[in-house]
Amino acid sequence: MDLFEHQGKELFAAAGIPVLPSWVVFTAEEAERAAAELGYPLAVKAQVLTGGRGKAGGVRVVSQPEELAGTVSAILALTIKGRPVRGVLLEQGAAVMRELYLAITLDRHAKAPVLIFSTRGGVDIEQVAREDPSALLRVPLDAGSAGCGEQRDRVVAAAALGVAPLDEQLGDLVDRLWTLYRERDASLVEVNPLAVVGDPVRLVALDSKVTIDDNALFRQPDLAAQRPDEDARERAAREAGVTYLTLDGDVGVLGNGAGLVMSTLDMIGAAGGAAADFCDVGGGARAERIAAALDIITSDDRVRALLVNIFGGITRGDEVARGVLAWLEKTSTDLPLVVRLDGNNADEGLRLIAAAGIDGLSVTLSAQEAVESVVAAAKNGGRA
């Protein structure tokens, strides 16, 4: 679960990681009240769960009260990389002297967290990694240990801030970030930039990027309750016990198993189509779950044709066929629907569907045939 900047900064503040005074608002009126408290100049920052908001006009500095309402309204109206802006953060201005980068994330190969530091903060860190890998310090952390003394010392040495109180503050900040990462079950805590600001000279976290491990939300109930609003279909699917993601295309896809569904999306792409969703009904899905998933997929009005791709292991092909037929009976959809069944009880499932003789419903044992036919139907404007 990705957190908005303001949610991450609340965690930072609670962990004793310094941030500037700020206020999250959702309307221009709220912004004016907040600005009266914070004073000018102010940074106005789009709250959006994607990178690149600066380039998209989502971060502006406002020095005059009369500019505030217009700026806030303009940023609230933005969509950045397909994601709507959910509020703006008003943050007190500060004189930035230097920008550093500090993060902890999972090193999948080491199966342990890693501390990453760079004196080249404030820019896209992937770009730094490409242009000048030596500018990134990567220090492995010990998953089993609450302390990180040695790692902290290496970061402080690499930062070469040259001022004892700042060294001390940086060391303390590394400790606190590690504690936050561990105790809140994060998979990413990133401070970019970690800024040296003036008057008085000190370090502050100017941005926050925090990702919490979804699997650990059961022991982070306060964070689970703050889950940023998701797509309505994605929420309905979670409640129905189905994994569903909205994608950009027009072919509705249902399958069993994450790998099989990903592979189905690739085959649709290779055949010149594009999937409208990723939907995995999991192992052993019964007729009811198949029907619930089809309801969710077809509640998206971009969908022009449907593909059900099931390779039965524990899942039974006849059960899937019954689910599809029951759903068709109840919904009276005119979308073309292609069913591919293989594996456990596929023969019986194929027979049931063929015997039903429903217009617009076709069935096959071959995934490639199914994909070609559903892509053709979608291109044909939703006619089989």
Next chain:
Amino acid sequence: MSILVDGSSRVLVQGMTGREGTFHTERMLAAGTTVVAGVTPGKGGQTACGLPVFDTVNEAVAATGADVSVIFVPARFAKAAVVQAAEGGVRVAVLITEGIPVRDMSEAVAELGLDEGSVAGRPFVLIGPNCPGIVTPGGCNAGIMAASLFKTGRVGIVSRSGTLTYEIAMGLTRAGLGQSTCVGMGGDPVHGLGFQECLELFEADPQTEAVVLVGEIGGDDEERAAAFAAEHLTKPLVAYIAGFTAPPGKRMGHAGAIISGSSGTAAAKAAALEAAGIPVARRPDETPALVAEALAAI
């Protein structure tokens, strides 16, 4: 021969008295697997699925000689169950449970030293979590895969996906190519056995003549496997990678299947494999022909 499990494996099931545990124990038994015991703390002395239940892995191993454990306990107890399996003396633990916090797995790997030394010499090997298990056709089905889809033969499979393993194994079987052992290593970002370790084991297994690697987006296990194969694998390897059309930043069902920034893409994985001379199927159904070709070229 095979890797890790075979007809002589004696399987215990941690969490056998739960709904999933009972359901899959019965399926493993029906597939001819030698399941010898269940473990559920507090239920020692009872019987389930016609088998004795013990409070601890230690007791179950002492009483039954079990050497493989299949774990179905809820996510919050999974780390403790893995530690108990390791300390209880089984050689292989298969962790089926989905939804385990990454921190718990990282801690288990660190505390048990799971990655230390070469895989063949390790006293304890973890498969999973969030995995479908391991099947040696005709010998042992430790996990939740449908044993009837596999057939004895000489192709090893190691995969991050359960259903794609079925798809590819069935394709191989239809092409007359049976399997030595199929390992579903699981879809989580931190897991036990990886591609490289499975390739090492298949390399050393006389029955295995070719290997299929089924990867997906996220991480760099496939790239590392490609580098390892180029250096150390003498047997032919064929790969399939899922997720070419997956958008960055979205978790595609598996917790570990995510493109982070620009890393972990299917294109980068396929390129690394192909650069190492490993053919990459563009569709699952192209895999059997590539395997047949590779075997014919030996």
